[in-house]
Amino acid sequence: DQQVKQNSPSLSVQEGRISILNCDYTNSMFDYFLWYKKYPAEGPTFLISISSIKDKNEDGRFTVFLNKSAKHLSLHIVPSQPGDSAVYFCAASLPYGKLTFGQGTILTVHP
């Protein structure tokens, strides 16, 4: 039972354009959502997060949008850079802190 899903295994974007990564969840008890970036053979690094009481959070080139009624969140990267090429995981947290991760989306940004 996959409670957090990233339905696009991969995304290819031109440098300078917008990258949009999507994530759907099923458990309405999730109260916090996070995005992580991961390079091969390394641990994930925290990127940006959003509380369920908000619908948008921005940090530089990264913006996360949350649509609670649709149980959907997205990560926007503008402008995309080749160094953004990595696997992106969304994660959802229950109030006591346990994270549930999606399967990941491989982002490739072409120069």
Next chain:
Amino acid sequence: DGGITQSPKYLFRKEGQNVTLSCEQNLNHDAMYWYRQDPGQGLRLIYYSQIVNDFQKGDIAEGYSVSREKKESFPLTVTSAQKNPTAFYLCASSPTTHEQFFGPGTRLTVL
């Protein structure tokens, strides 16, 4: 400088042998976690500990054991009962109930 260390980076084990993966943090975080990542899949929670001398099973605890005798350390033992132990293992720690910070990972291969 502060961080999470995992050792070794690569580990080879013969079938039927137990093996222990090390995870140490000097961030003064209360909570620590173990995940496993398989190709094309997200991170799946094995065990977690929110306080010293206490730990809880995650979603895939069978064949694994942990201890939390010190705040800084959360070793994971992969026992011979784990049917498919070859994977990338990630340790994380957290100061709050949400953001988790990851170590560099250990690649375990069973020969």
